[in-house]
Amino acid sequence: xxxxxxxxxxxxxxxxxxxxxxxxxxxxxxxxxxxxxxxxxxxxxxxxxxxxxxxxxxxxxxxxxxxxxxxxxxxxxxxxxxxxxxxxxxxxxxxxxxxxxxxxxxxxxxxxxxxxxxxxxxxxxxxxxxxxxxxxxxxxxxxxxxxxxxxxxxxxxxxxxxxxxxxxxxxxxxxxxxxxxxxxxxxxxxxxxxxxxxxxxxxxxxxxxxxxxxxxxxxxxx
Numbered sequence: 001x002x003x004x005x006x007x008x009x010x011x012x013x014x015x016x017x018x019x020x021x022x023x024x025x026x027x028x029x030x031x032x033x034x035x036x037x038x039x040x041x042x043x044x045x046x047x048x049x050x051x052x053x054x055x056x057x058x059x060x061x062x063x064x065x066x067x068x069x070x071x072x073x074x075x076x077x078x079x080x081x082x083x084x085x086x087x088x089x090x091x092x093x094x095x096x097x098x099x100x101x102x103x104x105x106x107x108x109x110x111x112x113x114x115x116x117x118x119x120x121x122x123x124x125x126x127x128x129x130x131x132x133x134x135x136x137x138x139x140x141x142x143x144x145x146x147x148x149x150x151x152x153x154x155x156x157x158x159x160x161x162x163x164x165x166x167x168x169x170x171x172x173x174x175x176x177x178x179x180x181x182x183x184x185x186x187x188x189x190x191x192x193x194x195x196x197x198x199x200x201x202x203x204x205x206x207x208x209x210x211x212x213x214x215x216x217x218x219x220x221x222x
Contacts, residue, residue, distance in 0.1 A: 034182075041184050044174050053128045055084060056148035056161050065092060065101075065150055068158050073101035080163075086170065088140070090163040092150065095123050100159060122147035122160055132188035133205050136164065142205040143167070144194060167204065171195050191216055 059065060064074040073092075076083075080090040080103055091102035097114025099107045113119050118131035122145075129147050136143030144165045152158035175197040178184050185203075186195040191213045193203045208216070 037178060037182060037184055041174055041178075041186070045186065048170065048173070049130060052087070052130070052146050052165075053148070055087075056128065056146060056163070059090070060148050060150045060161050065161070066152060066158075068092070068094070068100055068150065068152055070100045077101045077103050086166050086173075087146070087163040088166055090161065092159050092161055093119075094159050095157060118145050119147075119160075119162075122162075126157060130165075132190055133192050133194045135205070140164065140167065144188075167195065167200075171197075171200055185212065187212065187216055 059074075059076055062074055062076065064072060065076070077090060077092070081088060089103045089107075091104070091107055092100040093110075093113060094100060097110040097119060099110065099113075116134070118134055121131070122129045126149055128149075131145045131147070133142050133144055135141065144167065146163055146165060148161040149157045150159040150161055174186070174195060175184060178197045182197065184197045185193055185208065187208050188194050191208045193206055193208055196203045207213075
């Protein structure tokens with residue numbers, strides 16, 4: 001038995017070392033795939049935001065938009081959803097929340113819009129902004145809105161262009177190539193779920209789990 005043990009010991013040690021190397025290689029491969037999915041999602045999202053910013057900036061520069069005249073609305077407000085289906089119901093509002101032009105025939109009242117945190121933050125920022133996720137409408141229970149200041153004839157900010165983002169379409173665009181077993185999520189500045197590759201409808205708008213919050217805060221500090 002002693003001779004047998006002496007003979008088996010190198011083989012067992014070699015097998016253990018080999019299995020350890022396999023495990024480490026598998027972990028490296030898993031981390032590499034995870035990093036690739038996260039980087040690809042972030043890059044796709046960055047392009048979406050850049051496209052949105054360029055699109056709203058071009059609309060904000062149109063003369064009839066800059067005129068801020070509710071009696072002479074630019075045709076872009078009626079054609080916008082057809083031209084850019086990823087965004088819904090673009091509107092032009094004064095900085096006090098009053099509706100000037102809108103794709104909707106019956107836009108939300110001034111008081112409700114002016115009191116909304118996303119609108120107040122957009123007015124204070126005075127630049128292109130993507131809001132956090134917040135309660136939306138019956139059609140889209142949760143929403144993210146993009147906003148762009150509009151300069152009047154004197155070069156002052158006289159209004160805001162506002163458009164909700166179609167989260168379902170954005171979900172399909174970002175996660176089209178994500179493996180079924182993977183879970184990739186996008187969180188806003190308050191660590192609420194904006195998008196998630198799995199169970200999106202059940203999780204959107206809810207607070208991210210604790211370990212995701214810790215990782216997100218650590219990334220922000222860096």
